[in-house]
Amino acid sequence: VFGIAVLVIAAVTMVIFLTELTSNLATTATLLPVMGAIALQAGVPPLVLTVPVTIAASCAFMLPVATPPNAIVFSTGKITIPEMVRAGIALNIIGVIVVSLISLLVVPAVFGL
Numbered sequence: 389v390f391g392i393a394v395l396v397i398a399a400v401t402m403v404i405f406l407t408e409l410t411s412n413l414a415t416t417a418t419l420l421p422v423m424g425a426i427a428l429q430a431g432v433p434p435l436v437l438t439v440p441v442t443i444a445a446s447c448a449f450m451l452p453v454a455t456p457p458n459a460i461v462f463s464t465g466k467i468t469i470p471e472m473v474r475a476g477i478a479l480n481i482i483g484v485i486v487v488s489l490i491s492l493l494v495v496p497a498v499f500g501l
Contacts, residue, residue, distance in 0.1 A: 392436060393488075395426070395430060396488055396491050397484070397488045399423060399437055399440055399441050399444070400440050400441070400443075400444040400484050400488050401484050403415060403416075403444040404444045404447045404484055405480065407445050407447070407448040408448055408450045408453075408480075409453065412446060412455070413445075416442055416445040419441050420438050420442070423437035423441050433499075435495065435501060436491075436495070436496075436501060439491060439499075440488065440490075443490070443491070444484075447479070447480060449475070449480060449483070450472060450473050452469065452472065454476075
């Protein structure tokens with residue numbers, strides 16, 4: 389169980405910070421098969437890693453390039469990139485914690501894992 393938790397937290401952290409620089413959809417489409425294969429190698433159902441990665445890809449809060457809403461907020465000129473990074477890093481850390489906990493506690497119950 390501890391090893392699975394480490395895998396989930398590592399995958400969630402990687403995806404949350406990766407989607408700050410890359411497309412959420414492209415990141416998810418690229419990583420889902422990889423995470424499924426890693427899960428199978430670890431001897432756990434693929435949903436154990438693919439669901440957290442899918443949810444984590446929606447947590448891009450730090451940079452204007454991350455999502456269109458971030459770009460719109462930045463384009464107003466009322467917020468700077470350093471301000472976005474400061475707020476976004478806190479939200480990303482909260483996202484890692486929340487997505488990881490949901491993935492470890494709720495996902496198994498929902499999918500009967």
